[in-house]
Amino acid sequence: MEYLKFETHCHTEEVSACGRVPAADMVKLYKAAGYSGMCITDHINPWTFPDELKSWEEMSRYFLQSYRNAKAAAGDDFDVLLGAEFHFHENNNDYLVYGLTEEFVEKELAADILDWGILRFSAFCRANGLLLIQAHPFRSNMQVNDPALLDGVEVLNCHPRHDSRNFIAEHWANRFGLLKTSGSDAHQPEDVGTGGIYVKKRLYTIEDLVSEIRSGAKLIRPAGAV
Secondary structure: OOOEEEEEEEOOOOOOOOOOOOHHHHHHHHHHOOEEEEEEOOEEOOOOOOOOOOOHHHHHHHHHHHHHHHHHHHOOOOEEEEEEEEOOOOOOOOEEEEOOOHHHHHHHOOOOHHHOHHHHHHHHHHHOOOEEEEOOOOOOOOOOOOHHHOOEEEEEEOOOOOOOOHHHHHHHHHHHOOEEEEEOOEOOHHHOOOOOEEEOOOOOOHHHHHHHHHOOOEEOOOOOOO
16 A cells, blocks of 8 residues: 655744744645645744734734645645644643644633643643644653653654654653654754655544544654664
């Protein structure tokens, strides 16, 4: 069977302070790399929002701009889904969240969300059917969570400028029966298309992606990734 490739972890210039590629250009790069789609997981962290944005209405509009720009550029042959990478004030951990929609972001999240912390946020995700994945949990300065708070971990993070110690993350996932994901963690053009998941058919909705991960997605494993 011929599989399609789908990206689960990428950032854009519009929203992520560390992003260097506009959303529309990210679409072009992933199309050229042979992917069928991507989930944009821009940061929601202490550095995301300009100081002049005070209300969540303003902040959510700012956050959603990259997803909307990518959707507008995608056309009918490429799927763009919405995700996020959260970083709370309590420590340096990052969490990928899948299951978000534009309406949910606008109505259910809040301007104080970075103060929630993982205990409250984990309960929130469970109550709302969101998939909570700790990103690159064994990088330096990260803290390992109680596995009961998570649905899974990113066991293969392909960011070339960080040591994510993926082999430890995969061992951890196996030990505690956690779901596994792989992602390019793309910020720059040269990062594109190194990770993600293989899928048997296109993922048209965020529910499709959540279902694929929950069922045990086939991970893209580039040669030499550690």
